[in-house]
Amino acid sequence: MLIRSFFAVFCLFLSGCFAHSFPTANSFIEVGEVSDHKAEVVQVFVDANGTFYPNGWQRFSSIRSPWKADSLLNSLDEGEALRSLIEKEEVRQLQEIKNAADRSDRIFVLIHGFNNTVDEAMPAYSEIERKLDLREDDLVVRFYWDGLTGKRGGQAKIWFNAVGYSQLAGLRGLRRMLSQINDKPIYLISHSRGASVITSALANPVYDPDFLEDTQAVVRTWGSEYQNFFAPGPVAENENRFHILMLAPAIDRVDFCDESQQRTTDGGYDCKKFKNLGQQLASLRYTVNTGDPILDKIVGLSNNFNPTGLGVDPKVGAFLRANHYPFMVEHKFDRPMGDHKFLNYVKHSSFDAMLAEEGIGKTD
Numbered sequence: 001m002l003i004r005s006f007f008a009v010f011c012l013f014l015s016g017c018f019a020h021s022f023p024t025a026n027s028f029i030e031v032g033e034v035s036d037h038k039a040e041v042v043q044v045f046v047d048a049n050g051t052f053y054p055n056g057w058q059r060f061s062s063i064r065s066p067w068k069a070d071s072l073l074n075s076l077d078e079g080e081a082l083r084s085l086i087e088k089e090e091v092r093q094l095q096e097i098k099n100a101a102d103r104s105d106r107i108f109v110l111i112h113g114f115n116n117t118v119d120e121a122m123p124a125y126s127e128i129e130r131k132l133d134l135r136e137d138d139l140v141v142r143f144y145w146d147g148l149t150g151k152r153g154g155q156a157k158i159w160f161n162a163v164g165y166s167q168l169a170g171l172r173g174l175r176r177m178l179s180q181i182n183d184k185p186i187y188l189i190s191h192s193r194g195a196s197v198i199t200s201a202l203a204n205p206v207y208d209p210d211f212l213e214d215t216q217a218v219v220r221t222w223g224s225e226y227q228n229f230f231a232p233g234p235v236a237e238n239e240n241r242f243h244i245l246m247l248a249p250a251i252d253r254v255d256f257c258d259e260s261q262q263r264t265t266d267g268g269y270d271c272k273k274f275k276n277l278g279q280q281l282a283s284l285r286y287t288v289n290t291g292d293p294i295l296d297k298i299v300g301l302s303n304n305f306n307p308t309g310l311g312v313d314p315k316v317g318a319f320l321r322a323n324h325y326p327f328m329v330e331h332k333f334d335r336p337m338g339d340h341k342f343l344n345y346v347k348h349s350s351f352d353a354m355l356a357e358e359g360i361g362k363t364d
Contacts, residue, residue: 018150018158019065020048024118027055028089029096039108039129039138042100044093045118047072048146048165049215049229050172054089073222090176097141098180104139106185106360108132111174112342113192113250114147114162124342128189131346131355133362141177145169147193163306164211166193170200172232179236185282187243187360191342192294195249195286195310202235202242203275204259208306212262237279245354246286247345250295252307252316256324274324285329285354287345288314291336329357 023045030043045053049071057063060082062075069075072086101107110128112121125142134140146165148158174197178186188198199205207215212230219229257271277284288311289295295312309316314332321328331350345351355361 018148020067020070021117021144021146021149022063022065023053023057023144026058028053029093029100038136039134039140040100040104041129041140041142042097043142043144044097044173044177045144046146046169046173048161048168049073050145050168050170050174051086052090052093052173054085056085073226074218094176094180097177100139101181101184103137104184105135105137106187107139107141107181108134108187108189108360109141109143109174109177111143111145111188111190111194111197112147113190113194113248114166115149115158116147116342117149118144120149121342124191124346127343127346131352131362132360143174143177143197145173145194145197160208160306161211162193163196164207164215166196167200167205167207168215170197170202171204171230174198174201175232175235178240178242179238181240182238183240185241185243187245187358189245189247190249191247191345192250192311192340195246195251196255198244198246199251199255199275199277202277202281204231206254206257206259206262206271209263209265235278235280240280241282242278242280243282243358244284245351245358246284246311247342247351248289248292248295248340249286249311250308251311252309253320254307255310256320277325281327283329283358284325284327285331285357286317287311287348287350287354288317288330288332289337289345290314290333291338292340293338294340 025043028044047053051072053072060075062069063072073083075082110125112124121144129140146169147162148165150158178201190198196205219226253271256274258273258275260273261271290312292312295308314330317328317330331354333348333350337344337348352361
């Protein structure tokens, strides 16, 4: 009866409206300072396939809401002009990131979750920066990705594509960015499905079979230069130290499965091999809030529909720590919070504890 009730609600959810999340800026990389500190701040934005938005993207008429092409590289009606600009701009932006990182001592990368626009993510990003003990020689990267955006029932409708988009944002966006940085402590702070952006950046993900098949069909139309789209090479081993802080991680065991465990059907399966997250991983902290309604899929179905158990079910993290990743540290809420909002997680005392234990939070 519980499952049947869920599906009734779920079908109602599918009637909601949704759209792509677009940048508010027309040029990248934007450089600036936050009012209460002198750290350098840059903003990057990748689309549904992890492609960096180029300077001047707004002049291309096909990129607007509703966006039938769904991604920059698939905006074929714009011809070669857009593709050439994308490829040129990606080289420039990655070099800009390298230059900014080279002149910095510590790097902080902030990553939002699904169903977030730039304007919705900004208050949480600002609050994180307020809580960090930022210095003049630090670099903050506000990393935006197209996790789609939906109102009311549209949140359920976007979830399935947002799962795949988070993986590509990590694989092709964040991974290439991290590979530009050398011998630095890098703090990756995520919310919700932003955790998948991180795990996909560190090692190739396992995809939903339907999403993989559909995306492969589209990629084949782009030509031979994109034949390695799903295998861009591992993140560079540049002697960095990755410190990961996951708030409300909307991921599960499957997000730690080795790419060799790729499913061929939508049915359940046992992961026989787990990811090697690399020698650069220094720490991984995550919150557990047993009251999070989004991670719990409203009626206790965190194990279904692309599982999201790590942030809501203590057993998921316990299994991963005991069997594969003993360095993982759980930060469990003393009292369950019936909320999933990014800003409310940032304001929670568990996040303060994370920052304190990493030695990066303000002490005053």
